[in-house]
Amino acid sequence: MPEWIRACAETDIEREDLIRFDHAGSTYAIYHAPDGQFYATAGRCTHEDVHLCDGLVMGHLIECPKHNGQFDYRTGEAKRAPVCVNLRTFPVKAKDGLVFIDVD
Amino acid sequence: MTTATIPVGQRDYSLVGADSRRAVEIGLASAEWYHSQVPRAVMKDLMKRTDGPAIRDTILWFALLIGGAWGGIYFWGTWAAVPFFIVYGVIYGSSCDSRWHECGHGTAFKTAWMNDVIYQIASFMVIRNPVTWRWSHARHHTDTYIVGRDAEIAWMRPPRTLMNFLAFFDVIGSFKSLQILLRNASGRLSPDEKDFIPQSEWGRTVFAARVHMAIYAATVVTALWMQSWLPLFLIGFPRIYGCWHMVMCGHLQHAGLAENVLDHRLNSRTVYMNPISRYIYWNMNYHIEHHMFPMVPYHALPRLHALIKDDLPPPNPSILDGYREILASLRQQKIDPEYYLRKELPPTARPYREEFHNLDIARPGT
Numbered sequence: 001m002p003e004w005i006r007a008c009a010e011t012d013i014e015r016e017d018l019i020r021f022d023h024a025g026s027t028y029a030i031y032h033a034p035d036g037q038f039y040a041t042a043g044r045c046t047h048e049d050v051h052l053c054d055g056l057v058m059g060h061l062i063e064c065p066k067h068n069g070q071f072d073y074r075t076g077e078a079k080r081a082p083v084c085v086n087l088r089t090f091p092v093k094a095k096d097g098l099v100f101i102d103v104d
Numbered sequence: 105m106t107t108a109t110i111p112v113g114q115r116d117y118s119l120v121g122a123d124s125r126r127a128v129e130i131g132l133a134s135a136e137w138y139h140s141q142v143p144r145a146v147m148k149d150l151m152k153r154t155d156g157p158a159i160r161d162t163i164l165w166f167a168l169l170i171g172g173a174w175g176g177i178y179f180w181g182t183w184a185a186v187p188f189f190i191v192y193g194v195i196y197g198s199s200c201d202s203r204w205h206e207c208g209h210g211t212a213f214k215t216a217w218m219n220d221v222i223y224q225i226a227s228f229m230v231i232r233n234p235v236t237w238r239w240s241h242a243r244h245h246t247d248t249y250i251v252g253r254d255a256e257i258a259w260m261r262p263p264r265t266l267m268n269f270l271a272f273f274d275v276i277g278s279f280k281s282l283q284i285l286l287r288n289a290s291g292r293l294s295p296d297e298k299d300f301i302p303q304s305e306w307g308r309t310v311f312a313a314r315v316h317m318a319i320y321a322a323t324v325v326t327a328l329w330m331q332s333w334l335p336l337f338l339i340g341f342p343r344i345y346g347c348w349h350m351v352m353c354g355h356l357q358h359a360g361l362a363e364n365v366l367d368h369r370l371n372s373r374t375v376y377m378n379p380i381s382r383y384i385y386w387n388m389n390y391h392i393e394h395h396m397f398p399m400v401p402y403h404a405l406p407r408l409h410a411l412i413k414d415d416l417p418p419p420n421p422s423i424l425d426g427y428r429e430i431l432a433s434l435r436q437q438k439i440d441p442e443y444y445l446r447k448e449l450p451p452t453a454r455p456y457r458e459e460f461h462n463l464d465i466a467r468p469g470t
Binding site: 017047048049054055056058063065066067068070080081082084 | 134144147148151152153209210211214216238239242245246302304305397398399
């Protein structure tokens with residue numbers, strides 16, 4: 001069964017941006033894509049222990065703030081060195097102006 | 105300005121030695137660094153990518169390269185060729201470094217393939233394996249001037265001042281770079297390279313070295329066939345006779361400053377420069393700013409500097425002033441390798457992160 005956790009309000013994230021979300025000792029990144037969809041990934045870059053929340057969202061890419069490695073945040077796929085390992089993604093749903101993440 | 109010492113004893117700059125292990129043990133490796141405060145909305149605007157400035161600068165770059173090469177070829181064998189080779193040499197042998205750097209970060213252009221194409225061209229010009237150096241530079245940003253972790257520490261202590269200043273006409277460094285390429289082309293990576301390049305990239309490292317060596321071999325064959333030095337003056341030698349500007353700016357980045365700290369205000373230097381040098385160097389004179397926020401493109405660094413300068417030590421007002429400061433610090437480091445230059449912060453700045461400065465991390469047996 002999915003474990004839907006309320007992460008934020010839809011209005012908390014500008015389009016083409018992200019925020020950090022911490023829950024139960026884990027940290028996540030919640031994205032608001034240019035097309036209005038919401039996505040969620042693990043919070044920290046797979047290359048170094050740097051949180052992605054200070055990174056730059058460009059279209060459907062998130063660029064790590066430390067070394068400019070890039071992931072497709074929809075799939076978690078590593079797209080640009082120095083990242084080589086994919087990012088874990090999590091299901092997200094938006095309902096009644098709120099964003100929920102399935103952290104299971 | 106005050107002076108300070110860090111009790112670190114003998115240093116092992118290799119990436120697989122005692123200092124490397126110690127940096128990991130005490131939390132200096134892959135650590136959290138100090139950042140000046142910039143509101144998210146402002147930082148997003150600063151980080152925004154655009155193709156315009158880099159396309160403009162690259163058109164000028166190629167125009168200067170082609171013009172310099174044309175004049176050098178046309179007037180070859182006469183003194184009239186000299187000014188053309190001076191321009192060609194600096195554009196080839198110095199600005200290749202800044203293009204390699206910015207395109208390696210992926211910040212110069214918005215369009216990814218443009219970054220990649222210029223990165224490959226510039227890596228060849230500066231005689232750097234494009235795979236190796238992408239990873240070494242990532243490490244340089246993770247662990248800037250952390251002994252045993254940073255693969256790009258140019259000023260090791262005690263300083264070898266003569267060797268570093270000989271790099272202004274980099275015969276030794278260029279041949280060392282060729283040796284490394286040759287070693288990579290033969291399929292071998294050093295222990296240090298294996299430390300910072302993921303194993304999945306080793307094959308690409310070897311392939312890139314083979315491509316570079318093939319081009320150099322073709323250039324030598326052409327020179328022999330033509331019975332002329334001209335091909336080598338156009339490909340390869342500019343890295344020697346034109347690198348002086350790259351070296352001049354490169355020394356300003358970190359020389360004489362601290363090692364083993366987690367605050368770029370202590371180990372990096374911002375220097376005001378003339379517009380020509382800033383074009384050649386692509387604004388990397390704002391070096392503290394670049395290290396704090398490597399996602400900010402070169403063309404936005406002056407704006408970033410204006411925003412955070414009250415949180416930084418005062419910049420050196422000129423290249424000459426930077427060298428005065430460096431030489432004074434190096435003289436001290438010759439006597440006391442623990443010495444580093446510690447600049448006063450303005451009253452508006454948040455204090456330096458101090459936790460590692462006075463740590464007793466002396467080596468066993470020292």
